Amino acid sequence: MAMQCSSFKFDLVSTEDHARRGEFHTRHGSVETPVFMPVGTQATVKAVSPDMLKGLGARIILSNTYHLHMRPGEKLIASLGGLHTFMAWNGPILTDSGGYQAFSLAKLMKITDEGLEFSSHLDGSRHFLTPEKAIEIQEDLGADIMMCLDECVAYPSTREYVNASVQRTGLWARRSLAARRGSSALFGIVQGGVYPDLRVRSAHEISSEAFDGIAIGGLSVGEGHDLMMDVLDSTMPHLPQDRPRYLMGVGTPKDIVEAVARGIDMFDCVLPTRNARNGMLFTRKGRITVKQARYRQDPNPPDEDCRCYTCRNFSLAYLRHLYMSREILGSVLSTIHNLYFYLELMSDIRHSIGEKNFDELRKQIKEIYND
Ligand SMILES: [Zn+2]
Known part of the structure; x- marks a missing residue:
């Protein structure tokens, strides 16, 4: 079993029913939770400088692996000192795996257990993304927190399809852990669409691995607030207390308070x-x-x-x-x-x-x- 990352630590400070207050520690500083991560897709949070972000109280930002892989490329960023230096942000950075954009923005050509084949939204060039490649790119960027490549299913999707995607997401999660070389933290992602039993199965599978945090993916894709909360109600009791829980791509102020009430610690939107x-x-x-x-x-x-x-x-x-x-x-x-x-x-x-x-x-x- 892969060792849990040593540079990352999470402490629970206090709770109110299921809502949690905590703090996690990364190589680029500590972050109090529940936390909102502004989105810096192209190595910039649009319209504001890192200085302004700090002044506004941002402590951690999210950046998108797909976009940076396409342009300017992670090797170039690595040669310039990594993403923190490149964009002059010295706080923690979480990067996604690139999978979501490969599904939603690029033209997805083929998905197999090996990985995703897609063509770039910029120039149509063909690319192949595997769980190992997604980790390699994120390590080149120098992310403090990396995300596993997972299969995001559309809403609605058939139970049969979601079932297969949960299986593939589990397989990719284990391969992502095995591919990690550095000391960046790595979060696993729970999938399962809106099927409670598939969510529970995925929650158990992902939680049993040595991830530093657990993310809930595949929500805010058109299912609506009430169904999103139903999914959280069935999933959250099956997640470990001692690791941060991250609800990906969410949400509105109402989504946020309702998800915090159910024990979510991290958001981006x-x-x-x-x-x-x-x-x-x-x-x-x-x-x-x-x-x-x-x-x-x-x-x-x-x-x-x-x-x-x-x-x-x-x-x-x-x-x-x-x-x-x-x-x-x-x-x-x-x-x-x-x-x-x-x-x-x-x-x-x-x-x-x-x-x-x-x-x-x-x-x-x-x-x-x-x-
Ligand atoms: Zn104002």
Whole structure:
């Protein structure tokens, strides 16, 4: 059996029912959980610098293996000192396996137990991704936390197909562990679609291996909030307490508080950054669409109670003007606000679990974001 990675450690600090507050330690520093990881697809969190990210309270970011493998290539990044140096981010970085984009963005040609054959979304060139190759790329990038290659199934998929994908995901998980050479942490991924018994089987299989953390994959693919929570209800009791649990690609503020209530520790999602560029802001009073005519002369900030740089300095009228004029600063200021909202929400969640009033915060967020 492969040895558990020595550079990674997770401590539980306190709990409130199933919600957990904790901390994990990596080669690039410690991270308090529950945590939200801003998405830096192309070795950049769009519209903000690493400096700004730190100031907003981001402690760990996610980067996408598929994109960096295609362009500029992990060997080039390694020759320039690795991803941390390349993008000037000195905090922890989690990288995905590249599998999800091979399924969703590239043209998938063939999938066998050996790996995935796909053609690049950039130039149509053919590529073959195996569990071993996914680890090699992530080690070249210098990720603090790596993810196993897994098979993401579409929603809906037949039970027979999902069953086969769970089997393949387990096989690939063991091969990923065996392929690890360095001291990066490695997380296994639970699959199983929306079939409770397949989720339980996958949870047991992945948890029995020496992974540093356990991720739940294959959700937020169109099944909806309620079904996602049903899957968590059936899966979470079968995950070990002593390792972090990461819900991949999730989600809305409501998804996050409900998943924390079920014992999830880590999240990533493009929503705050992507929505910011589309002129949609998250606030403690609900969503704001900045292009609306009602904000044309509005002298108020998006959220009077928000202490972010944007809300302390700019009016909705100005943000609307930037958006309508397609000015870059509009994306920057909106991204600052939305990331601040998400990171502040996570900070409030952590403190509330410590104070045993998380349930109150959960109710508030569900009232505001009840869709
Ligand atoms: Zn703000």
